[in-house]
Amino acid sequence: MGREISAPSLFQLGYYWEAKIFLTSVKLDLYTPMGSGPKTAAEIASAVGADPENLERLLDSLVAIGLIHREGIRYANTPVVAEFLVKTSPFYMGELMLLQDEEWEAWGKLEEVVRTGKPPVKGNIFMNRPEVGEKILRVLDRMAKRVAPSLAERIDLSGYKTFLDVGGGAGTFSMAFCKRYPHLQGTLFDLPETLATTQKNIDKEKMTGRIRLVGGNFNLDELPGTFDVVFLSDILHYQTSEENAALFRKLSRAANPGGLIIVKDMFLNEDASNPGWNAIFSIHMMVYSEKGRCFSGSEIRGWLEKAGFHWVTEMERNTVLTAIK
Structure with missing residues (x-):
């Protein structure tokens, strides 16, 4: 059986929001600074070169998704994120996520591919x-x-x-x-x-x-x-x-x-x-x-x-x- 679908989940499926938030977080490499322990938004912003206020909003959205935890004013990686998205980890998979970010335009052609049956690339x-x-x-x-x-x-x-x-x-x-x-x-x-x-x-x-x-x-x-x-x-x-x-x-x-x-x-x-x-x-x-x-x-x-x-x-x-x- 596939997942159970409700009216709220239909709306969630229609949003690109979580995917783009996640892929942007990998592109900014937000998880590596937290690899050495919990950090404030200002500390992470300084490490990755970002605006502290907007970055804090992005970090809170990652907390809502479940990718990281917030402890007071500090943010910390979940165990899975620490294993796969911290650059010093032997199992770092960030390059694959970055490739998925590059696929953004390719996925935009899905309707055309389904309608025409023609592949978008050679x-x-x-x-x-x-x-x-x-x-x-x-x-x-x-x-x-x-x-x-x-x-x-x-x-x-x-x-x-x-x-x-x-x-x-x-x-x-x-x-x-x-x-x-x-x-x-x-x-x-x-x-x-x-x-x-x-x-x-x-x-x-x-x-x-x-x-x-x-x-x-x-x-x-x-x-x-x-x-x-x-x-x-x-x-x-x-x-x-x-x-x-x-x-x-x-x-x-x-x-x-x-x-x-x-x-x-x-x-x-x-x-x-x-x-x-x-x-x-x-x-x-x-x-x-x-x-x-x-x-x-x-x-x-x-x-x-x-x-x-x-x-x-x-x-x-x-x-x-x-x-x-």
Whole structure:
């Protein structure tokens, strides 16, 4: 079931107010000064270069939203904000919020896209704006560091020797699996312009001898050999059904008999009456990419089985599937 809707909530849904207040607060970097403890509006204004009176009104609106607390004349971060929006935090996600602020105009074209069925852009952010794509990779790397080690624990790769990460980006999952299984030899395949960022991360983690980097386009180029494990993370929602079906056929050719495929993405619920939050993310892909959308787990299962993978298992609801070649 979706959220319960009332007359007041209808009006709230129609306002952009909270979203713009939040995104502006990230752009002003209001949360970092409070990272060292509660601050007054004047102290925060001095730290970020803002008008104290207007900033106090903005801070009070953030209190009303629930992002921060007010203690007398001082303001303090909530735990979630402290973890994700203070620049000194290892899990800082502010760049992703800033990208959402840049999407303001793209979302303004939603009606046009729905009426015409024509995409508002060509390609996607990684192709069109590599400098922004690099920022996104950094954020995705931090996000993945929270989940990659636990995924590597839950999926047993002790019986496999070689690992291919297709479109592996920053290399976070490759490194997590290779750290968990010291005998595993990794290969990461992604666009050459992405691999510069990947190489920095692998060098930093001293994993150069464990993970080979190969440049190429997984839709156009053949994959570099055959492997015991093939891993695919957050690729499908950038592509069409036809492209994904063809990609799974290619991944099947790259998997050894008895090999394992791991598919991580954002799946729609199987129950069409309750598609889940990923249905909203699918709209984001509609306004910010040429052909992106979310798919249901059953659609992905169908591509896997037609490509020669079987024993499909949902490891994590609407997020991770595994199958055997």
